Amino acid sequence: MNETTRTYDVIVIGAGPVGENVAERARAAGLSTVIVERELLGGECSFRARDASKALLRPVVARADARRVPGLAQAVAGPLDAGAVLAHRDKMASYRKDEDRADRLNSVSVDLIRGHGRLDGPRRVRVETPDGGTITLSARHAVVVSTGTHAAVPALPGLDTVRAWTSREATSADKVPGRLAVVGGGVVAVEMATAWQALGSQVTMLVLEDGLLQRMESFAGRLVTDGLREAGVDVRFTTSVARLARENGEVRIALADGGHLVADEILFATGRAPNTWDLGLETIGLTPGDWLKVDDTFRVTGVADGWFYAVGDVNQRALLTHQGTYQARIAGAVIGARAGGEVVDDTLWGTHVATADHMAVPQVVFAHPEVASVGMTTHDAVGFGHRIKVVDYDLAHVAGAHEYAEEYRGQARMLIDLDRDTVAGVTFAGPGVTELLYSATVAVAGEVPIDRLWHAVPAFPTIGEIWLRLLETHRG
Known part of the structure; x- marks a missing residue:
């Protein structure tokens, strides 16, 4: 094999969890596979998003839960040990080292090339390696892009002077800022x-909209707002930033309504944009910087011969790691089937089609209270023209909920598809509700008939009793 020109069945650009999964699935299908990565293997999720953020949030939520339990509240009355939390965060993020991931790829016979990969026409990828060399790769069957996204920060006067945080800095900072402004909701x-x-910051949230978590059920945003304010966060709605400056180490924030705010750091959490600017898309007739639109088998639309795939955040279907790895499992199986001349099962809920992207996407917000949801919201269902019944229940009336808090506050909502008599969506908000999410996901993805769900008996006293209460409320 030529040292600078190599041919594989499948080329994967981007070695986050999504890229790793699709590469492993392609290799398991018997296809020679190479993965290309210019940064750390494991991507944004492993080092600056999922693992790091949850390591920061777990002690916060655990302490909040403990403070609600009689007999335990006084034992956790003091502040968090910020240094210990940040040290644990670094451990959970593998100290931003990726040798174990390289070993994992090697163990499943997926080749790794470190460098910046760009498309160079149909089925071709050119990789600029860290030592200044170039490797040209050719794919017999598929090129898969899983390059993810980056923070989308609005263009504001003075932005370049303040060294603003994005999610990367927010999850990797090595000290607690005295005052933190958070832009976004x-x-x-x-x-x-x-x-x-x-962890000790004085936090001010500047939210353009009139509530938090606008894509979820409205009660979730209201309960989270109450929780943040009770914790000491200054939450300001219908507020936007006009300009910024850093003076004497402080960030000076001019607001559009004429007000001013001073902070030590400012975090912009205002959306995501695809990592497609420097990917060589123009060599195959696509526009750099665009989201990569795909069909339900993750082939990029508008590319001849069907060799180009996009999985994970870069296709904008569901910007969640667990959903991206679901897509990767499907894409790897699809590529293997097509390479082997097999029939692709693209029926609803079939082996090779991502039905869950449309009907059963689960999501958790780790706050106090927690929020967990799957499937459609009320707004979604009405917008799509579904006939639904909204069933609400106060979680404080569930006996098991009071194991989490003496004075429990929370709400559950179940949407019933009246034409199919199945669960179309579920949202829970309250302490401990993440434990309910998988059962809700099974109910939605499995399209379990309401009459059958009635026979799924929850143990008493657990928070899972909410299912029985929702069904009783529905039956009247």
Whole structure:
């Protein structure tokens, strides 16, 4: 084999969890596979997002839960040990080293090339390696892009002077800022406001909309807002930033309404953009910087011969690691089937089609209270023209909930598809509700008939009793 030109069945660009999964699945299908990565193996999720953020949030949520339990509250009355939390965060993020991931790829016979990979026409990828060399790769069957996203920060006067945080800095900072301004009202904004306030920051949230978590059921945003404010976070709605400056180490924030705010750091959690600018998309007729639109088998639309795939955040279907790895499992199986001349099972809920992307996407917000949801929201269902019944229940009326808090506050909502008599969506907000999410996901993805769900008996006294109460409320 020529040292600078190599041919594989499958080339994967991007070695985050999604890229790793699709590469492993392709290799398991008997296809020679190489993965290309210019940064750390494991990507944003492993080092600066999922693992790091949850390591910051776990002690925060655990302490909040403990403070609600009689007999335990006084034992956890003091502040968190910020140094210990940050040290544990670094351990959980593998100290931003990726040797174990390289060993994992080697163990499953997936080749690794470190460098910047760009498309160079159909089925070709050119890789610039760290030593200044170039390797040209050719794919017999597929090129898969799993390059993820980066923080989308609005263009504001003075932004380049303040060294603003994005999610990367927010999950990897090595000290607690005295004052932190958080711009945004989505999941990242909520979780980072929760974490840094508990670690000792004075946190102010500047939210353009009139509520938090706008893509979820409205009660979830209201309960989280109450929790943040009770914890000491200053949450300001319908507020936007006009300009920024850093003077004497402080960030000076001018607001659009004429107000001013001073902080030590400012975090922008205002959305994501695809990592496709420097990917060589123009060599195959696509526009650099665009999201990669795909069909339900993850072939990129508008590319002849069907050799180009995109999985994970870069296709904008569901910007969640667990959903991206679901896509990777499907894409790897699809590529293997097509390479072997097999029939692709693209029926609803089939082996080679991502039905869950449309109907059963689960998500958790790690705040206090927690929020867990799967499937459609009320707004989604109405927008799509579904006939639904909204069933609400106060979680404080569930006996098992009071094991989490003497004075429990929370809510559950189940959406019933009246035409199919199945669960179309579920949202829970309250302490401990993440434990309910997988059962909700099974109910939605499995399209379990309501009459059958009635026979799934929850143990007493557990928070899972909410299922019985929702069904009783539905039956009346």
